[in-house]
Amino acid sequence: MNNSQQRGARPVHAARDTERSQARRAELIAIGRRLFADTSYDALSMDDIARHAGVAKGLIYYYFKSKRGYYLAIVEASVAELVIRAAGGSDLPRRERVHRTIDGYLRYAQHHQAAYRTIVTGGVGFDAEVLAIRDHVREQLLTAIAEGAWGRSDIPLIARLALVGWLSCVEGVTLDWLEHQELDRDTVRELLVRMLRDTLRAIGDFEPSCPAPVPEDS
Missing domain, CATH: 1.10.357.10 (Tetracycline Repressor, domain 2)
Incomplete structure (x- = not known):
């Protein structure tokens, strides 16, 4: 692949990465909405949330910085x-x-x-x-x-x-x-x-x- 092709490929890859990131964030929000639907804020820890979501706690921090940000x-x-x-x-x-x-x-x-x-x-x-x-x-x-x-x-x-x-x-x-x-x-x-x-x-x-x-x- 020449330099011109590489430059053209980068925006495409970046767009796909952004779409995947947005989809993942939306998925975590959907999970959180189900968890908080009938459970108070204080009753759920980040460990609880990560366990229910089936992801590492760090991933939630990556997207939302904190439990409050996620909420x-x-x-x-x-x-x-x-x-x-x-x-x-x-x-x-x-x-x-x-x-x-x-x-x-x-x-x-x-x-x-x-x-x-x-x-x-x-x-x-x-x-x-x-x-x-x-x-x-x-x-x-x-x-x-x-x-x-x-x-x-x-x-x-x-x-x-x-x-x-x-x-x-x-x-x-x-x-x-x-x-x-x-x-x-x-x-x-x-x-x-x-x-x-x-x-x-x-x-x-x-x-x-x-x-x-x-x-x-x-």
Whole structure:
């Protein structure tokens, strides 16, 4: 192989190495998400994680530097999935989109309870980085609701205040529901949808640029 061919081969090999590295990192995050799904942060040591993953502990340190770094990567991946599930269906009619947003949110919380509690409560000892991740997901969800309700992402202050209050209520309701789950998800979803409908009506009374949905399309 001449020098020109060698130079051409290096980027190809580098790209393949990067893909393998990214795939390996994603695999470790997937394993971690399963491990932390119903197990608290403190209950799992790095030795436990490495044993369950079937890898050397050093490999986890190589990709994530520390247990906390690994945990934060898992939380970020969980948040990304929550946002995708909750904010999908932009091509759907408004009523269907609102239902899908709330149902996706509850479905995620139901099947990833430990991760959801971490996102909502702020993680280990109210970790500032986890709180920042939580604030990010809240912003994404507020935007999804605003776009579904009014077709806009810029939210007037009074509307934002009301939606933040509703979202805080959603988090409290969801956390309590996870503790008992005596009600099915559909019932909880409809409760939250009705609460949102009332919130949107209240916003419409205060902010003409954000009119309440008409009854037949709410």
